Amino acid sequence: MKNPCALTAFMLLAFSACAQSVPTAKQRQDIHALIDKYSEAREKKDTILLKSILTDDIDQLVSTGEWRNGIQSSVTGMLKSSAASPGTRTLTIDKIRMIAPAAAIVDCKYEIANADGTPRKMWSTFVVVDEKRVWKISAIRNMLPGKP
Numbered sequence: 001m002k003n004p005c006a007l008t009a010f011m012l013l014a015f016s017a018c019a020q021s022v023p024t025a026k027q028r029q030d031i032h033a034l035i036d037k038y039s040e041a042r043e044k045k046d047t048i049l050l051k052s053i054l055t056d057d058i059d060q061l062v063s064t065g066e067w068r069n070g071i072q073s074s075v076t077g078m079l080k081s082s083a084a085s086p087g088t089r090t091l092t093i094d095k096i097r098m099i100a101p102a103a104a105i106v107d108c109k110y111e112i113a114n115a116d117g118t119p120r121k122m123w124s125t126f127v128v129v130d131e132k133r134v135w136k137i138s139a140i141r142n143m144l145p146g147k148p
Contacts, residue, residue: 021098031096031106031128034135038126039091042082050075053136055129060140063122074140087113091124102130103138110142121145 023031034053041049051071060068060077068077082089092109099105110124127139 023096023098023104027098027104028096030135031104032093034128034137035091035093035106035108035126038137039089042078042089045079045082047075047079050078055131055136055138058138058140061142062140063142063144085112085114085120087115087120104128 037049037053040046041053054071054074056071058068058071058074060074062068062077062081066077068074090109090111090113092111093106094109095107097105097107104127106126106128108124108126110122112120112122114120123143123145125141125143126137128135129138130136
């Protein structure tokens with residue numbers, strides 16, 4: 001392109017098309033509901049609910065370093081983890097970043113109330129996707145905060 005104004009306009013359009021966007025009110029509401037359902041399913045050990053909100057190819061990296069690949073491995077691991085570490089799990093969404101109209105990264109504060117009453121504080125990041133107008137969890141990354 002020889003016209004610098006046209007080139008600049010083209011570049012701005014290209015960059016804005018690739019930029020991350022803020023979720024709409026509806027997307028935010030649906031994603032919050034999804035994370036709430038995940039917490040509920042974990043709390044109740046509800047495999048039917050879990051399977052309805054996870055993609056078939058979900059993968060999960062937990063704070064112990066274990067990888068869980070696929071829905072069956074993830075559901076089984078989640079149930080074992082909930083049984084081994086009973087206590088109320090609280091996920092509080094800190095940030096939602098839309099990376100495409102049907103995909104977002106959701107960062108959450110993740111706290112488990114241990115049996116002795118002390119909190120186990122972590123971070124959890126979810127990759128969520130809109131599959132046929134239903135938001136589902138495609139990936140989960142749980143992290144323990146490092147010591148400064």
